[in-house]
Amino acid sequence: MVDSASSGELREDFDRENLQLSKDLDRMTERVESIAVDLTWMAYDMVVLRTVPQLTKSLKRLEDEYLLCKSVISGSAEKDNLDALSKIVDQKSTQD
Structure with missing residues (x-):
């Protein structure tokens, strides 16, 4: 009985940690995408300003x-x- 209760708690903890990691990964991915967009615009601006x-x-x-x-x-x-x-x-x- 103790094993089933503790394994259930472990499973819940694992699910919570997995969900939190997934959320963190989503946030980091969004930040990286935002940085990539900013870098792309900066590079575009540099090319345009230097060529014209x-x-x-x-x-x-x-x-x-x-x-x-x-x-x-x-x-x-x-x-x-x-x-x-x-x-x-x-x-x-x-x-x-």
């Missing part, structure tokens, strides 16, 4: 324009700063 240098300039200009618009909309920029930013963006536009 104009894209880097365009992205920088877009970022500058965004920051200018953001400062104007939020009202955090002062008039002098806006004029300076505006001149920089205009100079970059004429250079491209």
Whole structure:
């Protein structure tokens, strides 16, 4: 009788541990997949940016324009700063 009770408990413990290990493995697999996706996008970005240098300039200009618009909309920029930013963006536009 003791053997059947202890073997039943052992079986339950084994099942619980097996379920927990399965859950842990699923979580780790999801993390690895996420990392793989991130690495793939990073590699893609590196290849694109290095093969098309104009894209880097365009992205920088877009970022500058965004920051200018953001400062104007939020009202955090002062008039002098806006004029300076505006001149920089205009100079970059004429250079491209």
